[in-house]
Amino acid sequence: MLQLNLALIGLGTVGQGFLELLHEQRESLTTRYRLAVHVVGIATARRGAIFCLDGLDIPKVLAHKDDLTTFPAQPRLIRGLSTQTTCTRPGVDVVVEVTPTDLTTGEPAISHVRAALAAGKHVITANKGPLALAYTEMTELAAHRDVFLGFEGTVMGGTPVLRFARKGLAGCTIHEVVGIINGTTNYILTQMEAGQSYADVLAEAQRLGYAETNPAGDVEGHDAAAKLVIVANTALNAPLALSQVDRTGITGLTVTDIEAARQAGDRWKLIARARRTPDGGVIASVRPERLPLSDPLAGVSGVVNAITYYTDILGPVTITGAGAGGRATGYALLSDLIELAERG
């Protein structure tokens, strides 16, 4: 039985979804994967922090999730540790980093992940920042310290597209990845095809919680570009930096463009695409592309996401699934824990 002491950094929707799943699946983790996980620390920027090597009761944590300073006293409980201190604290085996993504600086997540890896902790994160902005540094640091770095939850929520590229297609060479990896823009384009204007659909998406109040991260393609960097580095086995992605959002697309495509039997999609070049480099773009209906991605509608891997032996292989959701992303973190356990 592998025993892991886990510290959680961040307690938003994803962190809560992860704790819920971890609690529900506790028994199957021990019986099926011979893995016992003890949550020993939770640290947040604004809602306090608790730490106890005897373990923290998950339902009790969830009952106090909005303000951890109200968590009841227990022997050896330490309060108020910083997120950074928690990442390197002795007795912690694995750090799960789920603070909000910042694609400009990558902080505070980059500092958390770097410190934890340098201290010899395994790290599992759903935060795109550290991988999109510092993929090579992070993965090399993990390899150097011989610890596990899991980030399945950074792309397509819980749908295991990265593990599929690494493990499911082991023995194949992937030369190109093409995806619809931003649910908000795909929802907007799908609704525009039904005749609604961009402004109306965006307002509706914001009301439904699919789009942020400031939608630039989605509609200008920043989110898709960050995910593309992570997929490309993982699947193509070649380095790609965020600054190298040729990026165009969907704000220039008009109802007229979309209607013209529809009448010709085509569809506009925000396509993220990266392919290896003969010299070992990568050419990457995020931009609206007009696809014929025969394209494997043309039928991907609404908030659904999909990635097609073009391989040497199998030709194109496509995975289609949900792109987001706190519980689905929490599941991705759990699946990384299972992979860590199987690694032994």
Add this chain to the structure above:
Amino acid sequence: MLQLNLALIGLGTVGQGFLELLHEQRESLTTRYRLAVHVVGIATARRGAIFCLDGLDIPKVLAHKDDLTTFPAQPRLIRGLSTQTTCTRPGVDVVVEVTPTDLTTGEPAISHVRAALAAGKHVITANKGPLALAYTEMTELAAHRDVFLGFEGTVMGGTPVLRFARKGLAGCTIHEVVGIINGTTNYILTQMEAGQSYADVLAEAQRLGYAETNPAGDVEGHDAAAKLVIVANTALNAPLALSQVDRTGITGLTVTDIEAARQAGDRWKLIARARRTPDGGVIASVRPERLPLSDPLAGVSGVVNAITYYTDILGPVTITGAGAGGRATGYALLSDLIELAERG
């Protein structure tokens, strides 16, 4: 470094494709997976058999693939062993079974696999017979002898749909599987939608090599039912026998049916479907279903295959890819070898 002595039973298209890939990827198997494979035996029903614990040179085997009795002499070479004897021969670690599928008796594959497992050999097969007709016996025998039984190549050729259900979706519960898992019938239905008659398309499919001279295995749904049994047992974690699949082929579908669906924006597909019942059983069918275009499987055209897994945490997850091909199925066998190596 894991060293494995491998015996190959059968040397048709799939066996040849496997040997080619094994030879091409020899170096990456040792460097990436720390696996050294020595082919020590090849046994066929009608083209002879060769066996040598010093190893057989793969290009030389392929040069004599049509008649192994012409394979040049080498020290310690044994000729003419039966397939059954080769399966249990001391010094063999893993048996790769790729004889033609027989869905009535499962033979000779069932006898090969049973003997090899009972002798404590790992087994990898692309033959649907043993798994479709004796799934529980085969998997229990492998577990009892603590050996590996790989059969990724039995469904969707090289596209790793079974591994995805077992590993990629670890931690999820799959409650229903729905697929288009016979390329021949999907090709026929796709062409009929374009206005061709059943008889014309079938003749064309036979000319292109997509359909057998006796097409009953495909068009009556036997092939899809066998694959469904394998997927359902693997993904649903509940037993399903071939005789329990409610099976209807596509021969009753007329051009009129297909045209009526097309005009309503629907599509006829030969759908294999299995779902768990509350009492732990499985309800399964293979039959033509009229799908709305919004269904994830409606856009799967031509010889392409796809399977949708309906899960508790992630909702539907679909994998789309090539359904067959000697080289792709050879790749599936290789991917099983890699999984065996990682199991250690």
